[in-house]
Amino acid sequence: MIRSRWTAAGLCIAATVGVAWGLGFFFDHLMSKPPGGQLGYDPMENDAAPMDMGAVQRGWPNAMHDPSERARMMAYMHGMGSREPMPIAAPAPQPEAAPVDLGTxxxxxxxxxxxAKSQVCAxxxxxxxxxxxxIGPNLWGVVGRDIGSHAGFAYSDAMKSEPGNWSYENLFDYLASPARDIxxxxxxxxxxxxxxxxxxxxRYLATLGGSAPPLPRPKEPAGETAAQ
Ligand code: HEC
Structure with a gap:
């Protein structure tokens, strides 16, 4: 199910790239290129104003019936790389996502x-x-335990060869996406x-077994003292 959805998405992307490439090929050949790779005329000769591509797109394909419009657009596309782009409004600065502090x-x-949430694990x-x-190993005392070390469980090679122990950080990353993390x-x-x-x-896992290391200290916001 998941796999086929990704496959479909992949095919869509491939098809889009293919169509874009095909169109580029088509336009390249429509344009007459005199030898030397130079245009035979100055595309901006009659109209120094930059072209409003948005308007042309909205009018597509109507505006293309007008031969001069077509020529202008082709010339514009041809020279795109070398001409100053039309100024566009600078994007509003995005507020930076606050970094997650695990301690907090x-x-x-x-x-x-x-x-209650761990019912999905049960x-x-x-x-x-x-x-x-x-299907998975017993999780009593897992916080702080060496990764892939519970007796009697047949871990995958990936899990067996993962170094370190189940620190808070490691658990936090692993449980976000086990497949991506290991x-x-x-x-x-x-x-x-x-x-x-x-x-x-x-926090629930850390209550099991009494061998969990102390919680990481919350980062204190500057000028404040964490109430404990
Ligand atoms: C579909 C079954 C399944 C579910 C649901 C599941 N796990 Fe697991 N879990 C496994 C298996 C299988 C392994 C061993 C993976 C390996 O060896 O590659 C594992 C391994 C682990 C480990 C590593 C343990 C060790 O001894 O190194 C932790 C921690 C863990 N799971 C936590 C959780 C938590 C927390 C949840 C719920 C949020 C959960 N799992 C949900 C199957 C599951």
Missing amino acids: LLAGAEPQVGQ SCHDFTQGGPNR PGNRMGFAGLRKPEDRAAVI
Whole structure:
């Protein structure tokens, strides 16, 4: 399903590129190029004002019935690379997305909320002490545990060869998109898109087992002291 949608999107892009290329080829050959690659006339000779391409496009194909309009447009396109573009309004500056501070997110997340959210994991993972491995490994005490290290679970090679442990940062990145974070791992789960959901689930995981490292300190906004 997902795969075929991507395939369709890929085909659409390929078709668009093909059509664009074909049109370029077509126009190139319509234009008479005198030897030497120079136009035989100055396209701007009769009209020094830059052409309003938007108006031409809106009028398409009507304006093209007018031969002079057509010639003007062809000449314009031919010289596009060498001429100053029409000035366009500068785009409004985009406000920069505030960088996510994991410490702040985790401090504001509720383990109970995370427990409820972790229902989606429960079809594959058991969360209890000494509980079984299911489709995925048991997650009791997973925060701080070496990656791919739970006894008795047959991890993928990708997971086995991933260095480090399940720090808060690693969990946060992995749960956003397991497939992207550790390519080739076998957790068949798309990921938790919302940072708040991930933070809540991680807070819940950290309550299991008592071996979780201390939460990362929230970054304090300048001039303020975090109320603890
Ligand atoms: C469809 C089944 C499935 C679902 C749903 C699922 N997982 Fe997994 N998970 C797996 C499998 C399988 C692995 C082992 C992957 C491998 O070895 O490549 C895994 C591995 C993990 C690991 C690494 C554990 C270790 O010991 O290194 C963590 C952490 C984890 N999952 C957390 C979660 C969380 C949290 C959720 C819910 C938000 C979740 N998973 C949902 C199947 C699932």
